[in-house]
Structures are given as C-alpha cells and as structure tokens.
Amino acid sequence: MGEALFIGHTYIDVTVLADEWPTGDQKSVARDYAVSFGGNAVTAAFACARLGLPPDLICSLAPDWLGHMYSDMAAAHGVTLHARQVRRSSLSFIMPNHGKRAIVRARDAGYLNDFPRLDISGYRALHLDGHQPDAALHYARACRQAGVLTSLDGGGMRENTDELLRHIDVAVCAERMCEQLGLSPEGLLDLLKERGCRIGAVTLGERGMLWYDETGRVDTLPSLDVPAARIIDTSGAGDVFHGAYVWSYLTRPEQPWIEHFTFARAASAHKIQHLGNEAGLPGVEDVERAMMAFTPKA
Secondary structure, three states: OOOEEEEOOOEEEEEEEOOOOOOOOOOOOOOEEEEEEEOHHHHHHHHHHHHOOOOEEEEEEOOOHHHHHHHHHHHHHOOEEEEEEOOOOEEEEEEEEOOEEEEEEEOOOOOOOOOOOOOOOOOOEEEEOOOOHHHHHHHHHHHHHHOOEEEEEEOOOOOOHHHHHOOOOEEEEEHHHHHHHOOOHHHHHHHHHHHOOOEEEEEOHHHOEEEEOOOOOEEEEOOEOOOHHHOOOOOOHHHHHHHHHHHHHHHOOOOOHHHHHHHHHHHHHHHOOOOOOOOOOOOHHHHHHHHHHOOEOO
16 A cells, blocks of 8 residues: 555557648658656656655556556556546547647546545545546545645646535646636635645746745745756646655655645656656656756746
C-alpha cells in the first residue's frame, strides 16, 4: 500500500511532433512521437512514483490491448492499480506546437462497476482531478475527516466540483475555471477560501501561479524561464506539478507550501523539455538540476 491515493480517468496518450498536419488526402512524416499513460491524476500518480513514492491509483481499465499495455506501465513504475472497468480504453492524440498543444480525445467513461472501497488508514495524502465524481466525493469526505491531506487538480468545473471543494485542503485550479465561473483569478481564490481550502492557487501558464498560503496571504509564484528552444511538449506539465507537490508534502511535511510548490515548479520545467508523459517524469536529481538551471521569470 502506498502513502498516497490518486483517483482519475486513464488515457493512453499518443503525442506526435510534426511540422504541419495534413488535410484531405495529404500525407506527411512526423519528426518524433511518444506513446504513454495519460490523464490528469493518473500522470500525477506516475510522477509521484518516479520521484520515489509509488502510490495507489483508482482509475479506469479496459480489457483490451491498450489496457494491457497500461497495466504493464503501472507495474513498471510500481503504481498499484485499483481498477474500475470500462469496455474500451480512452485515447488522447496530442499535437505540440510552439509551446501550446492541441488535443483530440476519444473517451469511454461508462464505468461497468462501482468504485473500489479501500481502507484509508495508511494514506497521508489524496489527490483528485474530479473524474469519477462519486469516488472523488466519497474519498474526499473520508480523508478530510480522517486528517489525510486532500488535494484537487481543478482543471475545470465538473458536476460536483463545488461540493467537492468543501472537503479539499489544497486546490490548484486552472484559469479555465475562472472563465467558467465568470471570476477573476483573485475572485476564484476568494471562493476557495470560502469553501475552506487551506491552500488555494490558480495556474496562469507562462505567467506562473497566483496563490495563497497557510496564512491566507495572496502572492505570485512566477514560472521558470525555460528557453523556448528547449520546450518540446507542455502537455502533462501541470499533472507532473501536482504529483511533485504531493511527493514533496509526503517527504517534507514540516516545510511550508511555498517549498512544495517551488519543487513542483522545477519538476514541470523538466517535463516540458521531453516528448510524452513517461519521458518527462523527473527524478529528484532532475528537479534539482532544473532548480539550478533556470531562474524565475521577472
């Protein structure tokens, strides 16, 4: 049993690096490609594992060839899967392009069984991305009540996000959630405070992150200045960020959250220099190298 539980929806990511995308009957040859595990909390779980603390992961799993491949990936990284069955694996096709990325998804979220009920007594952290909303709410409530740190990747509003936030300690939300709620980043931070989130943040891409700490003080965490020529694939960088701060919290719980987020920022800087999620997973030494190599943007 790991020290952390992650809950999310599994994708297989096919990332293709190409100069242009053909239309009609055209053909072209890609410069490079990667096939990897994908999904927000799933990739975060693998990042936590690569840093040295393989977690438990409740995720979708299909009885097809992609599902077998995904199970092999989890075994290779020491991630313990607690499967929720679906008929077909979900796929993401990702096309990086000058620091942005286009994504086409094919998804099966028709879960064939109820979510697994696990004993939470050994966990010290829970990380959610809002997928599997029934499981997310069940474990957020149970873990919050048991004093287990609860963390949310708020990529966007889902059906029970507002209720879920009432059981979250650390909420790191995307700017997209501001747009969906018609709020400024500062307004969203106020909402997170109202819901009882001890630590709240809104990620702003290249502009870094607006967040508040344990005292409620709002501050900016600028992104690291990685040269454009070294940025290959930004997809998955946010997921690695989440997995890295969970790892940092588990290994250094006495540290303030600025330290956990600073570590996670460097982990993301490592990720964007590699094609695909698996290739971009950092070890601790990779994070330390990124901290030395890049300075925060002015």
